[in-house]
Amino acid sequence: MSAPKKLFIKTYGCQMNVYDSERMAEALGGEGYVETKSADDADMILLNTCHIREKAAEKVYSELGRFKGLKAEKPDLKIGVAGCVAQAEGEEIMRRQPLVDLVVGPQSYHRLPEMEAKTREGEKVLDTDFPEEDKFEKLKNRPKAKRGPTAFLTVQEGCDKFCAFCVVPYTRGAEVSRPADRILTEARDLVERGVREITLLGQNVNAYHGAGPNGDLTLAQLIWELDKVDGLERIRFTTSHPNDMQDDLIEAHGTCAKLMPYLHLPVQAGSDKILKRMNRSHTAESYIRLIERIRAARSDILISGDFIVGFPEETEEDFQATMDLVEEVKYGTAYSFKYSTRPGTPAAERPQVDPAAADDRLQRLQALLTRQQREVQDGMVGREVGVLFEKTGRLPGQMVGKSDYLHAVHVADCNRDAGELARVRIVSSGANSLAGELIG
């Protein structure tokens, strides 16, 4: 038998890309590839790319340039670009960077084996179709390796919301939900392989409406089905849109013990004028009322958010409205970005904010969000939380895991294995993590 070929995958962007990279590795595993952590000894390099902001795409081009020497040394090395930059600029990548042998969009990963074979014949291959067939079905039944305690599971893809700044509806296509039975089969399989916590993924995960035995299921109904899976201890989901936050999902946060008290609910901005121009179809007020209802269902829930500053025509007053909203909501964690013009999106054509003003606003917003994050984290001290251990720590006997609220927690003198859940009392709060001790 010939030695296995080596595959190096580098993943950028969101968790869906992490999930997709795993599936691509499995698909090529069937063709005799094993993963390597170094590009230097790879027979194939795949960059799984993100197009959400300008720098994300630029990074890909500079990374590709760095493989020039490697390819000169190893003419058989194949280089592929996958993900959202591949979808958006596939042909341009092929033109601009002759090193690239293969371009594959997010909806065509199941065709990778055939594409790889063609590159071995010396062809250049580009596939950025939105095919009819179900790529997830074609990607299943791959070698079943043991897994760590946590996993992502894509349940919904694409987006029909068309926020004025965003490329996702163009790179991932229309919103599609996977049928519930396939998700449950995949979840059971993950649990058999050692997984204890599953994060359900979708660009608009709470718009989930996959087929069930008696009609479509909501995300909450899917969560209740997953709740019945023995051995699965924790369920999370991301990313949600405020407009799809239905009553049964809010209620599940109060009643489903496996559903963790953490919700990523991006608002983007606090000014109604800007929200309208962003095509967000919610107001600051409706978002705040929604958070109140969610907290009424589960008072200790940790709220996470996404923000964009410097969206076209944002004034200082508009920005202040974002700061006010943040003060009111109080976020446990958040991601904030300077608006980045994306070609082909409606906002790209509008008058842009002075970049220095946008930088200044971003700094002020981030200072506030960091302060809040710190306060919420420090507020955990003295509390009892569940922790799912994921790996050993740097100190002897130490284990590291995630709390119910997704904080990293270090526990000393801990006679537990990865994959075990424990009750832990938080004793101190550090820069980016908590320390705790086992209870009982």
Ligand code: SAH
């Ligand atoms: N589907 C999710 C996430 C989309 S992308 C949602 O609807 O929330 C993740 C985040 O990137 C967005 O929430 C937004 O805050 C940010 N983002 C998207 N496009 C952007 C752009 N053009 N410039 C800056 N930030 C952007």
Ligand code: SF4
């Ligand atoms: Fe992008 Fe808006 Fe869709 Fe989120 S809801 S993926 S921000 S278009």
Ligand code: F3S
């Ligand atoms: Fe990026 Fe595509 Fe995800 S643009 S954020 S990799 S959906």
